[in-house]
Amino acid sequence: MSNRDARDVTVKENDVEFYVKQNSIPLDQIRTILKHRKMSDDEADAFVEKIRETRHRVQKYSQKFIKKVDEHYGSHDITKIVEKATKFADKHKLSTLERDSIIKLAVSGDTNSLYNPIVEVKYTDMAKFMGIESPAGQVLNIGTKDYAPLNEIVKLYEVSKVLHGDIKLQAAMHRDCAPEILMGKFNSEKHNVSTHIHPVLVALFMPKITCVDKRMLYANMGRLVIQRALPFIDRNISLYDNVINGELEAEWELTTDIVRDPNSLAYFSNDTPITNILKRFRIQIELWKNVQSLRQGKFYASTYDDTSGINGFLSILSQYEWSYFDSPDMFHVQDEGTVLRKLLAVFSVRPTLVQLTSLNAKSVLGQVNYFNGLARTTFMNIPIINVRLPSELDGVPAGAISLRNAMSQADVVYEHKSIVPKNKTVIFTNGLLFFYINRRYQQLNLASLNVNYRYSSVPNVQWNIGQSAVNETEVDFDERMTVREDSLDLRSVVCVYKPPIDGHISIGCTTIVCQQGDAGKKYWYYRPMLANFAKLEPSGTWKADPPISHLQEMPSLTDPQLLSFNVEARKFGSVFVYAT
Numbered sequence: 001m002s003n004r005d006a007r008d009v010t011v012k013e014n015d016v017e018f019y020v021k022q023n024s025i026p027l028d029q030i031r032t033i034l035k036h037r038k039m040s041d042d043e044a045d046a047f048v049e050k051i052r053e054t055r056h057r058v059q060k061y062s063q064k065f066i067k068k069v070d071e072h073y074g075s076h077d078i079t080k081i082v083e084k085a086t087k088f089a090d091k092h093k094l095s096t097l098e099r100d101s102i103i104k105l106a107v108s109g110d111t112n113s114l115y116n117p118i119v120e121v122k123y124t125d126m127a128k129f130m131g132i133e134s135p136a137g138q139v140l141n142i143g144t145k146d147y148a149p150l151n152e153i154v155k156l157y158e159v160s161k162v163l164h165g166d167i168k169l170q171a172a173m174h175r176d177c178a179p180e181i182l183m184g185k186f187n188s189e190k191h192n193v194s195t196h197i198h199p200v201l202v203a204l205f206m207p208k209i210t211c212v213d214k215r216m217l218y219a220n221m222g223r224l225v226i227q228r229a230l231p232f233i234d235r236n237i238s239l240y241d242n243v244i245n246g247e248l249e250a251e252w253e254l255t256t257d258i259v260r261d262p263n264s265l266a267y268f269s270n271d272t273p274i275t276n277i278l279k280r281f282r283i284q285i286e287l288w289k290n291v292q293s294l295r296q297g298k299f300y301a302s303t304y305d306d307t308s309g310i311n312g313f314l315s316i317l318s319q320y321e322w323s324y325f326d327s328p329d330m331f332h333v334q335d336e337g338t339v340l341r342k343l344l345a346v347f348s349v350r351p352t353l354v355q356l357t358s359l360n361a362k363s364v365l366g367q368v369n370y371f372n373g374l375a376r377t378t379f380m381n382i383p384i385i386n387v388r389l390p391s392e393l394d395g396v397p398a399g400a401i402s403l404r405n406a407m408s409q410a411d412v413v414y415e416h417k418s419i420v421p422k423n424k425t426v427i428f429t430n431g432l433l434f435f436y437i438n439r440r441y442q443q444l445n446l447a448s449l450n451v452n453y454r455y456s457s458v459p460n461v462q463w464n465i466g467q468s469a470v471n472e473t474e475v476d477f478d479e480r481m482t483v484r485e486d487s488l489d490l491r492s493v494v495c496v497y498k499p500p501i502d503g504h505i506s507i508g509c510t511t512i513v514c515q516q517g518d519a520g521k522k523y524w525y526y527r528p529m530l531a532n533f534a535k536l537e538p539s540g541t542w543k544a545d546p547p548i549s550h551l552q553e554m555p556s557l558t559d560p561q562l563l564s565f566n567v568e569a570r571k572f573g574s575v576f577v578y579a580t
Contacts, residue, residue, distance in 0.1 A: 016047070017097050018236045020054045021104070025240070027052055029227070032139050036231030058101040061092060065102055140228045140274075149278045150229055154237065156278075157222030160285050164220055165242055167288045170295055171217045172244065176208035177515040177524060184297030186531035186547050191300035195311055196528035196547075197290055199511035200339045200575065203492035205291045206513045206526070209579045211431045214250040215347050217291065221281035224251055225274065257348040262380075264348065271321075279320055280346045286313040287343075299528055299547050317342055336494050336509040337436040340575055341384060344434075350381035351432040359410060359421045384434040385426065386411060389473045391441070400474040403435055403576060404481070429483045433578035439471045439496050470496050474570045479514065479521075481578050490514050494575035495568055497529060509574065512551060512565055523551040523565040 019030055027048050034044040065088050069081065082103055089099035142150065186193065204212050223239050230237070240248075258264055264276065271279075289309025293299070301310040320342050344350070356378045387406045411424040479490045497508045511526040526548050534542040556562040569576075 015236070016051055016054065019051045020058065020097060020101055022236075022238060022240065025227075029139075029230070033231045036139060054098070058098050061088075061094065061098065062102045139231055140225065142229060142232045142274075143272075146272065146274045147232070149272075149274045150225070150232065153222050153225050153274075153278055153281060154233060156281055156285065157220070157226055158237075160222070160288070161241075163285070163288050163292070167217050167292055168242075168244055168247070170292060171213045174208055174213075174295055176517075177206060177513055177522070178295065180297050181206055181295060182297075182524065182548055184299050184547055186300060186528075186544075188532060190302055192303055192306075193300065193529060193532040195301040195304060195306065197294050197299050197310055198314060198336075198339060199494050199509045199526055199528070200336050200343070201287075201290050201294060201313070202511045202513065202526045203494050203575065203577050204343075205294055206511075206524070207491040207515070207579075209432075209491060209577075211579070214246055215254060215349060216284070216287060218244070218247045219251040219254040219347075221254075221277060221284050224255055225277055225281075254347065257350070261345075261348040261350065263345050283313075283316055283320060283343075283346050286316050289313070314339070317346075320346060335438070335440055336496075336575055337384070337438065340434065340436070340494075344383040349432070350383045351430040352382050352385065352426060352434075353379060353428040353430075354382055355379055355425045355427050356413065357423045357425075359423055379427070384436045387435055387437045387475070389437060389439065389471050389475075391471075400476050400570070402476040404476075404478065406435065407483075426483060429486065429488070431488075431580045433481060433483065433488050435576040435578075437475060437574045437576075439572065439574050441469055441471055470498060470572065472571045475573060477569065477573070477576060486580065488578035488580050489516065490576065491579050492577045493569045493573045494577075495572040496574050497527070498572070500530075500533065512569060512573075514565075521553065523553060525549050525551040525563070525568075 019025055030051060031044050031048050034047055035041075039047070065085060068088075069084065085103045086099065088094075089102060094102070204216075226233070226237060227239055258277075264273075286309065290313045293308065293310055298308075298310075301308050304311065317339065385406050387401070387403060388409075389401065408423070408425040410421060412419050412421050414420075477490070481488045481490070491514055493512045493514075495510045495512060497510045499507055508529055510528075513524045513526065515522040515524065527545065528547050530545055531547045532544060534544045537543050551563060551565050551568070553565050555564045555567055
């Protein structure tokens, strides 16, 4: 045997050992990997059959050993289990690989095994003839320029594996409005009040919203790519260590939604699919760091250069571009709605199905085509429902509007390279419902300008173009929204933040989280910027509010200075988050 042949045999034996130990990798995908390594059909079938037989043998003896331990020996510590597994393997003349695999399964418990005989069904001749491949056998189309970003994804995946494991464990144990979050504090000697966790993240991750956790915390963007790129990676990578229930399903749903997402690529940039996924993965890692800090009650970083994980999220999210076909008029708005819109675009979250119809019937040769609207009816998924407020031209808020009316309204979409008005009606929503209200607008004070609109020098005025005023038009909302037969509860409201010194401008935002429990409803107000603002108490002492404080539901009849959930949400709410 030549040195090359001996090396090939060693590589194949190592591959068999790896795939037996990593028994969660489907056989269809292993076969696809072997085909990319220029292995013939017969060789690949024989190789896969050897792996299948070894896995089956390991599973058979593992179940036999676990049953024997349970029946005759009772509970034992890990050391005793390893000793008995070694004796069991020697008795049945098992190989070293089979012995190690049995020990691994015995220690972790048979219920933690991902072995599924249905998944291991052989790639049949009929499937080959029909040209049908199992989803488990899918492999990326990698070009020459894609290797650099692929290697970067692999590096990020391996560096962030521990973080991902920690965030999954934390998410599994997280409670709605957990006390660990409510007890978070601001320390003026250690923290910078300006570097805090964004209120949009508090709105999504302080309450327990299972579908959000599964999509953004359980699913792993890096693994999503690597498991389909194994033929192009020169080493074996463990992808399925400590997988929890629902994790792989969430990843498959994410993959499907990315593929179908019209915003999946920014078509006016040089992004390729793999560089786009790399951007998303970097954002996801920073999101994990923020959520981990939030759920530990840590809201602030020490400095602007702090590497604790709080500072990096907004800076890296701002680099992500999203297409604007469903909200072209909101493309240049930079506020909390943009943060939410970009975050949903990163994870291809588009939960709401809407029906779009033409706004007006068209007239052709003097005849009105009343049936044109029927032909122009289309359906699409959108991330957010936009609610438009009337303008405050005279500085006086208009009458209250209702969120429910926004379920069927006139809106604009980007169609055939132009902005087109449409009637938009909500048909269905999949567990989540987001409303966005643009309350900020640029106000012009004509009294500060001269007649010719010319400046001989920079005017010293307090109010000028470019400052954001707040539209305080009240919005009526329900704490339970029904879409067809599905009921969704209001989980949080992101509000524009008006500083206590100057009520004209808006800087940043805050969040009100709604908690529903056996003791009734509670409302928690996250105001990170106000934690360093001291107020004079009646006792003569100065005191600042904590980052999160309790908020009463309705205004106080005896003390009008007390804030209430009803007033804050109605006058300043800009993002409303509903979930099942």
